[in-house]
Amino acid sequence: xxxxxxxxxxxxxxxxxxxxxxxxxxxxxxxxxxxxxxxxxxxxxxxxxxxxxxxxxxxxxxxxxxxxxxxxxxxxxxxxxxxxxxxxxxxxxxxxxxxxxxxxxxxxxxxxxxxxxxxxxxxxxxxxxxxxxxxxxxxxxxxxxxxxxxxxxxxxxxxxxxxxxxxxxxxxxxxxxxxxxxxxxxxxxxxxxxxxxxxxxxxxxxxxxxxxxxxxxxxxxxxxxxxxxxxxxxxxxxxxxxxxxxxxxxxxxxxxxxxxxxxxxxxxxxxxxxxxxxxxxxxxxxxxxxxxxxxxxxxxxxxxxxxxxxxxxxxxxxxxxxxx
Amino acid sequence: xxxxxxxxxxxxxxxxxxxxxxxxxxxxxxxxxxxxxxxxxxxxxxxxxxxxxxxxxxxxxxxxxxxxxxxxxxxxxxxxxxxxxxxxxxxxxxxxxxxxxxxxxxxxxxxxxxxxxxxxxxxxxxxxxxxxxxxxxxxxxxxxxxxxxxxxxxxxxxxxxxxxxxxxxxxxxxxxxxxxxxxxxxxxxxxxxxxxxxxxxxxxxxxxxxxxxxxxxxxxxxxxxxxxxxxxxxxxxxxxxxxxxxxxxxxxxxxxxxxxxxxxxxxxxxxxxxxxxxxxxxxxxxxxxxxxxxxxxxxxxxxxxxxxxxxxxxxxxxxxxxxxxxxxxxxxxxxxxxxxxxxxxxxxxxxxxxxxxxxxxxxxxxxxxxxxxxxxxxxxxxxxxxxxxxxxxxxxxxxxxxxxxxxxxxxxxxxxxxxxxxxxxxxxx
Numbered sequence: 001x002x003x004x005x006x007x008x009x010x011x012x013x014x015x016x017x018x019x020x021x022x023x024x025x026x027x028x029x030x031x032x033x034x035x036x037x038x039x040x041x042x043x044x045x046x047x048x049x050x051x052x053x054x055x056x057x058x059x060x061x062x063x064x065x066x067x068x069x070x071x072x073x074x075x076x077x078x079x080x081x082x083x084x085x086x087x088x089x090x091x092x093x094x095x096x097x098x099x100x101x102x103x104x105x106x107x108x109x110x111x112x113x114x115x116x117x118x119x120x121x122x123x124x125x126x127x128x129x130x131x132x133x134x135x136x137x138x139x140x141x142x143x144x145x146x147x148x149x150x151x152x153x154x155x156x157x158x159x160x161x162x163x164x165x166x167x168x169x170x171x172x173x174x175x176x177x178x179x180x181x182x183x184x185x186x187x188x189x190x191x192x193x194x195x196x197x198x199x200x201x202x203x204x205x206x207x208x209x210x211x212x213x214x215x216x217x218x219x220x221x222x223x224x225x226x227x228x229x230x231x232x233x234x235x236x237x238x239x240x241x242x243x244x245x246x247x248x249x250x251x252x253x254x255x256x257x258x259x260x261x262x263x264x265x266x267x268x269x270x271x272x273x274x275x276x277x278x279x280x281x282x283x284x285x286x287x288x289x290x291x292x293x294x295x296x297x298x299x300x301x302x303x304x305x306x307x308x309x310x311x312x313x314x315x316x317x318x319x320x321x322x323x324x
Numbered sequence: 325x326x327x328x329x330x331x332x333x334x335x336x337x338x339x340x341x342x343x344x345x346x347x348x349x350x351x352x353x354x355x356x357x358x359x360x361x362x363x364x365x366x367x368x369x370x371x372x373x374x375x376x377x378x379x380x381x382x383x384x385x386x387x388x389x390x391x392x393x394x395x396x397x398x399x400x401x402x403x404x405x406x407x408x409x410x411x412x413x414x415x416x417x418x419x420x421x422x423x424x425x426x427x428x429x430x431x432x433x434x435x436x437x438x439x440x441x442x443x444x445x446x447x448x449x450x451x452x453x454x455x456x457x458x459x460x461x462x463x464x465x466x467x468x469x470x471x472x473x474x475x476x477x478x479x480x481x482x483x484x485x486x487x488x489x490x491x492x493x494x495x496x497x498x499x500x501x502x503x504x505x506x507x508x509x510x511x512x513x514x515x516x517x518x519x520x521x522x523x524x525x526x527x528x529x530x531x532x533x534x535x536x537x538x539x540x541x542x543x544x545x546x547x548x549x550x551x552x553x554x555x556x557x558x559x560x561x562x563x564x565x566x567x568x569x570x571x572x573x574x575x576x577x578x579x580x581x582x583x584x585x586x587x588x589x590x591x592x593x594x595x596x597x598x599x600x601x602x603x604x605x606x607x608x609x610x611x612x613x614x615x616x617x618x619x620x621x622x623x624x625x626x627x628x629x630x631x632x633x634x635x636x637x638x639x640x641x642x643x644x645x646x647x648x649x650x651x652x653x654x655x656x657x658x659x660x661x662x663x664x665x666x667x668x669x670x671x672x673x674x675x676x677x678x679x680x681x682x683x684x685x686x687x688x689x690x691x692x693x694x695x696x697x698x699x700x701x702x703x704x705x706x707x708x709x710x711x712x713x714x715x716x717x718x719x720x721x722x723x724x725x726x727x728x729x730x731x732x733x734x735x736x737x738x739x740x741x742x743x744x745x746x747x748x749x750x751x752x753x
Contacts, residue, residue, distance in 0.1 A: 014525070093641055113643035114527035115597030134645065136527030171527060198530060199521035 006303050009121040009128040012137035013178040021179055025147050027299035027312045028292070034071055035294055044302050045074035050106040051099055052078045054131070058110050060266060060290065061131055061141070065108050068297035074106075092116065093123060100124045106304065109133075114171075127304040135169050140300060141265050142175035144293040146183065148285050149220055151292070152261055157184030162214040164248060165224030165273050166195040168235075172265045176222060177203055190214035191224075191246060194235045211246050215256050222263040223248050226273045239272050249275040259283055266290070325744055327351045329364040333373025333705060337380060338678035339694035348378055350701040353744035358695060373705055376738060379677045380693050381413025381444075381702035382658065383684040386478070386503070386557055386581060386629035388650070389415075389446070391437060393422025398634035398722050400434060403654070404443030406632075406721035408748035410654040411737040412444045413702035414685070414692040415632075419451040420479040426451035426462040428470035435471040443747050444740070445702070447473045447690060452491050452502060456480040461491060468498045473688050476503035478557060483509055485542060492552025501555040501579065501688065506539035506564070507605070516645055518591040518606040526594065528644060531606050533561040540564045544571040547578050555687060556580040558631050560605035562615035569624045579687040580619075581629040584653055584660040585727065587616045593727055599640045599647035600727040603633070617670045620679055627684035628676075630657045634723030652726050655719050659733030662708065667734065673708070701744040710736035 004019045013021065034042055050069050054062055062078065069076045081095075092111075099107065106127040109117055114134030121128035132138040150156055161180050163173045167189045180187045181204050188206040189196070190213075201207055208214040215221070226242060236242050243249075253260060262274075262284045270276045279286060302312060328350040335346040335358060347362040348355065364370050389403035398406075400417065407415045417434055419425035425434060431448045438446025450467035452475040454460045464475055475495060482488045482504065495502045512535045517523050519530020540556055544567060547554040559565060559580050571578045585603060590610050593601035601607060619625035633650025640647050661680065665671045671679070685693030692702055714731045716724035740748035 091638070091642060111643070113645040115644045118597055119643055134527050135529075174525070174527060197524040198519050198532075199524050202521045203525070 008304070009117070010139055010300055010304060011117050011121060011128065011130045013139045013142055013175045013182070014137065016182070018182040021143070021146070021182055023309055024143055024296065024299050024303065025150060027303055027309055028147055028295040030312045031298040031302070032292070032295040034298070035291070040071050041073055042071065043073045044307060045069070045072035045305055048074045048105040048305060049103070050074045050076045050108065050301070051104050052076060053081070053095070053099070053107055053109045054079065055081045055109070055111045056132070058131070060293070061110065064290070064293040065131060065297050067294050068301055071294070072298055072301055074301070092119060096120050096124045100126065106301065129300060129304065132171055135171050135174070137175045138171040139175050140293070140297050141172050142179045143300070144289055144296040145176055145222060145263055145265070146179055147292045147296055148263065148289045149261060151288065152285055153219070156180065159219045160186045160188070160217055161220040161222060162188045162190055162208065162218040163222045163224065164190045164211065164214060164246070166226055166230055167191050167200060168195045168197045169227065169230065170224050172224060177205055188214060188217060192236055192242070195230065211248065212252060212255070215252050215260065218260055219258065220261045220263065221248060222265070223274050224265065225267060226269055228269070243272055247273060247275060248278055250277045250281070253278060261285055263289060325353055327365045327368040328371065328701070328741070328744060329362060329368050330371045330373045330378050330703070330705060333376045333378035335378045335695065336674050336677050337695040338674050339380065339682040340696060343674050348695065348703065350703070350741070350744045353701050355695050355697050355699050355701050357697065371705065371739065375707070375709070376705050377673070377708050378703060378705050380681040380695050381704050381740060381742065382411045382680045383414045383690060383692050384412050384630050384632070384654065384657070385416045385627060385684045385688050387415045387417055387632040387654065388420065388634065389417045390634055391421065392433070394636070396722070397636045400437035400446055401441040401443070402720065402722045403632070403634070404438060404441035404446055405748070406654045406719060407444035408740040408742070409720045409737060409750070410656070411658045411704040411706055411740055412654060413704065413740060413742045414445045414447060414690055416447045416449050416473060416688060418476060418478045419449050420456060424451050424456050426454050426456065428463065428466040431467045431470040431472045443742070445692070445742060447471070449474045449476050449503065451475065452477040452482060453487065458482050458484060458487060461487070461494060464494055464498050464500065468500060472500070473690060474501045474503050474555065476505070476557070478503060478505045481505045481507040481509065481539060485546065488543065489546050489550055492546055492550040492554060496550070496552050499689065501553040503555040503557055504539070504543055505557050506536050506543060508535045508538045511535035511538070515606070516602065517594045518608045520591055520609060522591045522594055526597065528594070533563060533608065533612070536561055536605055537563045537567060540567045544568065544576055544578050547571070548574065548576045551577060553577045553579070558583045558586060558605055558629070559616065559619070559625060560586045560608050560612060562612050565615045565619040565624055568619070572624065579626045580624070581627045581684070582616045582620055582625045583629060583631045584657050585651055587613060587620065588660055588664050589727060597644040598727065599642060599644055600651060600725050602644060602647055602649055603631070603651050604649035617665065620665065621670050621675070626679070626687055628657065628661060628679045629684065630654055634721055635725050637724055640725050650725065652719070652721050652723050655721060656714055656726060656728050656733065658706065658737065659712070659735050660728070662735040663733050701741060703741040704737060705739040706735050706737045708735050710734070712736050
């Protein structure tokens with residue numbers, strides 16, 4: 001039996017099998033420990049060149065990838081291009097070809113257009129990791145969300161997970177839906193109907209119109225950030241009303257029949273989609289998500305670079321020897 | 325000009341309800357006779373059309389020839405030759421050029437380029453409003469005098485109902501249709517594909533069917549109000565077809581067209597972010613494709629028009645959001661019609677020819693689409709049984725943006741004749 005691999009790229013969770021997703025989560029486990037050391041470095045990707053190509057502002061995803069790359073001993077370059085490639089004057093094909101000409105090994109890309117990661121991946125032989133493309137997918141975010149849920153509840157299968165907020169514009173929601181469903185969770189979405197994409201239920205999710213119903217149903221809430229520009233664009237009348245009607249508040253959670261695990265991909269709008277008392281409360285795993293983000297990204301980088309799943313422990317071990 | 329005798333073909337001429345084996349004689353660029361065992365005059369070129377279909381040259385009332393402005397994508401000459409290769413003998417060029425074709429000089433330029441092209445005849449469509457800005461009417465009278473056959477702001481839908489009303493009224497004075505791209509810009513805003521389950525999965529901003537249907541309803545109501553002739557371009561949704569059907573039942577002067585991609589493809593074609601599946605109106609759902617087919621079959625949709633929209637390859641070689649809308653269609657339309665409409669039993673061969681020749685000619689008042697004695701000898705001869713594989717590298721169009729690469733189609737154009745002159749001669753049969 002051959003071990004599963006990820007192939008050349010990580011473009012989303014939709015194309016992956018449950019086995020491949022589990023492989024990433026399992027591979028992340030041994031890498032968690034690396035970040036807990038005094039000297040946070042293993043040699044697994046020594047000599048590899050990775051470009052972090054960010055066409056959209058991002059703080060935590062970019063930093064998380066950069067830590068993951070550095071802790072695996074890769075050489076990294078950050079390219080921050082503001083605005084779309086078109087505004088920049090150079091198109092994405094040319095950007096890709098130029099990077100390729102510099103003989104790189106991997107690209108992590110965030111881009112405002114859905115499908116941009118696939119576009120790039122089809123045109124260069126390097127590994128491409130989707131760091132978020134438009135409103136399509138953000139696979140590493142969903143992977144770290146699932147790793148966090150698994151850490152706390154010891155399973156994904158059979159859990160009831162509700163994703164709350166602006167589903168229409170959320171790549172995090174889409175990646176979570178694919179990943180959770182493949183691993184056997186029950187998934188629902190909840191938010192204002194004006195921020196609910198057409199036909200979302202055909203992906204296999206339940207739609208709740210009221211947050212109270214979602215809270216009564218769920219084991220896990222993944223609370224999405226409400227982009228404030230959605231209000232200017234007229235999708236919702238006011239942030240105030242959003243909090244009153246859809247906010248995840250302590251009062252609402254106290255009525256739940258069971259304790260809920262609270263996730264948020266960040267950055268949070270306190271007092272908009274989430275009550276500070278919930279974000280800082282005992283059931284919030286928001287910072288645990290951030291910690292897991294580095295481990296999950298190390299796992300993805302390691303696997304795409306050709307690392308053997310079973311050898312992750314060994315790769316880590318040899319690093320320890322070198323470090324000690 | 326040598327006389328021409330086309331012998332023994334299956335002559336399909338819906339304008340005369342004719343469908344049967346016959347000879348066709350062309351003299352001095354006109355149809356001289358049709359019948360059995362015609363004898364060739366001295367010096368005549370004789371064409372053996374046994375096993376072939378001989379039909380009126382096809383008519384496409386909706387093409388974009390990109391000249392002036394984007395001659396890298398297409399010119400009037402290359403477009404006219406691509407049309408001829410597709411069996412078309414008359415095409416109507418939309419005015420969203422750069423600068424916009426919104427005055428008699430610009431219309432005259434298209435006429436002149438068309439006459440020099442040596443392919444299909446090219447009829448200009450003038451802009452409805454100056455600069456297609458939707459503010460002030462263009463000079464319809466001057467443009468018609470220079471050769472325009474219709475007006476349209478295609479590509480820039482008319483938002484103001486008042487301007488649309490006035491355009492329909494004013495166009496009556498000249499007996500021309502106002503061809504309109506139906507789209508509510510507020511509902512359309514920033515959309516890249518049909519709003520539905522596929523757009524949800526791909527994370528692309530959707531264009532709801534209602535964006536088209538609202539304007540279809542408005543334009544039919546305004547045609548009813550004014551008595552003007554509104555022609556609705558590239559209808560793509562089931563409710564649009566229903567609205568037109570009801571409008572026609574009420575006697576409104578409304579005509580409509582369907583593009584091949586809308587009776588062949590659904591929004592599923594956008595999966596994988598293929599920018600050659602990005603067009604406006606977007607590819608819709610299977611029920612919409614069925615409705616467009618049914619609309620062609622029952623005459624609700626009068627004509628097939630390609631909306632041939634050439635784009636330079638580098639513009640399509642982009643992220644889906646940034647790629648322009650549109651696909652080329654002149655060289656695949658007949659094959660798609662035969663394969664997707666006739667072979668599936670939606671239309672008979674005669675009905676397909678009608679939708680591609682006599683009907684579009686009728687609604688745009690073009691001297692085309694018939695093999696009646698005395699009419700201009702615009703004829704297509706095609707082998708209905710020849711199968712071929714779509715290879716964009718072989719297109720005469722300057723552009724390659726087709727979603728049908730690699731498709732096997734039936735029906736190969738062997739000869740296209742305009743005014744008694746062979747302007748395209750394909751593979752020998």
